[in-house]
Amino acid sequence: MALIVGLLGLLAGSVPAGEGSGTNPNDGYVGRTTCAGCHQEKARLHFDSPHRHTWKPVSALDDMPGLPQQASEGPIQHKVSKIDGKWSYTAQLPGRPAQVIPIHSIMGGERFGTSFILRAEEVEGRKLPSPALIEARFMIEAGTHRLKKSPGLFEGQPTSYDTALGRVLNPDFAGKCLGCHTGPVDVRLALAGGPHPQFGDVGVTCEQCHGPGADHVRAVENNEQNLGIVHPGKLSNPDLHKICSQCHSGFFSLVRPRPEDVLISNQVTALTSSECYIQSGAGLSCLDCHDPHSQAVEDDSVYEASCRNCHSAAVRTSTLCPVNPKDGCISCHMPANDQPGNFHLVDHWIRVVRR
Numbered sequence: 644m645a646l647i648v649g650l651l652g653l654l655a656g657s658v659p660a661g662e663g664s665g666t667n668p669n670d671g672y673v674g675r676t677t678c679a680g681c682h683q684e685k686a687r688l689h690f691d692s693p694h695r696h697t698w699k700p701v702s703a704l705d706d707m708p709g710l711p712q713q714a715s716e717g718p719i720q721h722k723v724s725k726i727d728g729k730w731s732y733t734a735q736l737p738g739r740p741a742q743v744i745p746i747h748s749i750m751g752g753e754r755f756g757t758s759f760i761l762r763a764e765e766v767e768g769r770k771l772p773s774p775a776l777i778e779a780r781f782m783i784e785a786g787t788h789r790l791k792k793s794p795g796l797f798e799g800q801p802t803s804y805d806t807a808l809g810r811v812l813n814p815d816f817a818g819k820c821l822g823c824h825t826g827p828v829d830v831r832l833a834l835a836g837g838p839h840p841q842f843g844d845v846g847v848t849c850e851q852c853h854g855p856g857a858d859h860v861r862a863v864e865n866n867e868q869n870l871g872i873v874h875p876g877k878l879s880n881p882d883l884h885k886i887c888s889q890c891h892s893g894f895f896s897l898v899r900p901r902p903e904d905v906l907i908s909n910q911v912t913a914l915t916s917s918e919c920y921i922q923s924g925a926g927l928s929c930l931d932c933h934d935p936h937s938q939a940v941e942d943d944s945v946y947e948a949s950c951r952n953c954h955s956a957a958v959r960t961s962t963l964c965p966v967n968p969k970d971g972c973i974s975c976h977m978p979a980n981d982q983p984g985n986f987h988l989v990d991h992w993i994r995v996v997r998r
């Protein structure tokens with residue numbers, strides 16, 4: 644019942660006017676297949692990257708190893724399986740009818756795991772006035788491909804389907820959630836059950852970082868001087884960070900974040916809070932350490948080379964470390980968050996971490 648009340652309250656709120664309303668969101672976009680035709684090397688990298696794979700239609704579950712899967716949380720059963728040819732999420736509270744909700748899409752990848760977005764039309768036999776999107780309580784763990792509890796959801800043991808199924812996404816948050824993980828979306832289309840990424844691109848696309856490409860393709864074809872496309876590598880660091888900020892600035896607009904607030908999807912705020920960034924006059928950016936077309940490298944020594952661009956006896960533009968001026972910088976100054984049940988995110992606020 645609580646869920647139904649929650650959903651009714653939610654659906655009374657209006658769908659945000661944003662993507663998908665008013666002007667045609669396809670305007671000016673050409674889609675990544677077009678880009679790939681001329682930029683084969685960048686496209687090859689990008690096609691294998693976590694950015695590309697971070698959103699998948701439900702049909703991708705057909706090829707996911709280890710499914711179907713089930714798990715329990717105390718007396719509550721959770722299951723991901725194909726029922727009547729449809730991938731579905733089942734939750735069962737003791738003594739209550741099981742709830743079988745179709746999976747709409749899956750989000751995430753192989754770093755931490757994959758979340759299920761469910762599309763509910765009815766709950767406990769009652770038809771909802773209009774469908775709702777729900778982030779399922781259990782997700783697929785990267786590597787093992789087993790079900791595990793998603794971080795950030797209700798901590799206690801659920802006693803109603805409200806929390807047992809997961810987290811009901813209000814249209815605003817659903818839009819952000821999908822918007823960070825795939826191309827411009829129309830939440831109304833998603834709620835209606837349609838394929839929501841527009842112009843056929845799924846995951847984070849070329850044009851989310853480079854802007855719409857139609858002018859560029861025209862400029863290239865007409866041999867124009869002005870290439871008509873954003874080259875982020877030619878921007879100042881603060882302007883470059885605005886591009887990444889669309890999705891790497893967390894869920895809140897934190898002006899003075901506390902260390903624990905800056906961990907989740909918030910690398911831009913974290914990095915730009917570092918004395919390294921401030922006192923060097925915006926002298927470092929994501930590109931010092933990452934190629935956004937590729938997966939992040941796992942070898943810390945690669946990242947430490949970037950620290951030594953400024954903190955080394957040879958350069959001496961900044962202080963040397965009294966503890967270890969040569970290596971090991973990342974594990975001490977950008978440690979991974981090791982709270983149990985959480986994603987092991989690297990803390991991008993470079994500082995002397997005192998615990």
Ligand code: HEC
Pocket residue numbers: 673674675677678679680681682849850853855856857859860863864870872873874875877
């Ligand atoms: C018809 C071929 C063609 C297509 C399609 C195309 N590009 Fe280009 N692009 C070029 C050429 C040629 C250049 C200039 C030489 C170079 O940098 O490779 C260029 C340059 C660029 C640059 C560098 C701009 C600069 O200021 O130096 C970026 C970034 C870029 N393209 C991104 C894209 C993206 C994103 C797409 C898809 C939306 C795309 N391109 C589609 C041919 C193309």
Ligand code: HEC
Pocket residue numbers: 675678679682685686689690694847848849850851852853874875876877930934935936
């Ligand atoms: C997550 C953001 C992001 C995505 C997605 C992305 N790029 Fe880029 N791209 C960048 C950044 C940042 C740079 C500047 C740094 C660099 O050159 O790698 C760049 C540079 C480029 C350049 C200029 C390279 C040069 O050497 O001058 C081209 C061309 C390009 N990207 C094409 C593409 C194409 C094609 C896709 C999709 C298949 C794509 N990018 C997807 C962020 C992105």
Ligand code: HEC
Pocket residue numbers: 693694696697750751752753754822823824825847848851852875883886887888889890891929930933935937938939940
């Ligand atoms: C439209 C949203 C969006 C934009 C814009 C974006 N990212 Fe991302 N980025 C994501 C998401 C979502 C993930 C998580 C992908 C996954 O693992 O499923 C991610 C993951 C990453 C990763 C980790 C890759 C790995 O190996 O796990 C790096 C590094 C990264 N982004 C850098 C950048 C940089 C640098 C920029 C700006 C040039 C940028 N991103 C722009 C959404 C975005």
Ligand code: HEC
Pocket residue numbers: 693750751752753754755756757758778782785812816819820821823824889890891892893894906907908909910986988
């Ligand atoms: C502000 C942008 C943003 C929003 C909103 C967002 N995410 Fe993410 N998500 C990211 C980024 C960036 C990452 C990469 C890891 C990190 O930095 O947290 C990520 C990582 C993930 C991962 C792990 C990916 C992997 O490779 O293992 C999952 C699963 C995920 N998000 C699901 C969701 C779901 C479900 C929602 C909505 C309820 C959501 N995200 C909302 C940006 C976002």
Ligand code: HEC
Pocket residue numbers: 884887891910911912914927928929930931932933939940941942943946949950973977987988989990991
């Ligand atoms: C000084 C180096 C450095 C800079 C600058 C940097 N990163 Fe990272 N980043 C790392 C390291 C180290 C990892 C962990 C890689 C691993 O071991 O898989 C990482 C991992 C990530 C991940 C994967 C999730 C996580 O947090 O562990 C994302 C997303 C990411 N970086 C985004 C960004 C963005 C966006 C920027 C720019 C605001 C940025 N990074 C700047 C070093 C850096």
Ligand code: HEC
Pocket residue numbers: 918919920922923926927931946947949950951952953954960961962972973976977993994995
């Ligand atoms: C663009 C140059 C630059 C880069 C790259 C850089 N730093 Fe810094 N860092 C600075 C400056 C400037 C300061 C402040 C003045 C000083 O300590 O010299 C600073 C300060 C620090 C401090 C003290 C922070 C505080 O809050 O007092 C630590 C710790 C640190 N850096 C570690 C690192 C590590 C680790 C890396 C690589 C992950 C790194 N820095 C990369 C320039 C840089």
Ligand code: HEC
Pocket residue numbers: 947950951954961962963964965966967968969970971972973975976995
């Ligand atoms: C074993 C952990 C460890 C390693 C490895 C390490 N540091 Fe440190 N670093 C510290 C601690 C602890 C402090 C604070 C020392 C103090 O306040 O007396 C510190 C201080 C610093 C400072 C501030 C110095 C000042 O006087 O303000 C900088 C800059 C720094 N480290 C950079 C680095 C860089 C760059 C690397 C890699 C080349 C590195 N550190 C490796 C633990 C480490």
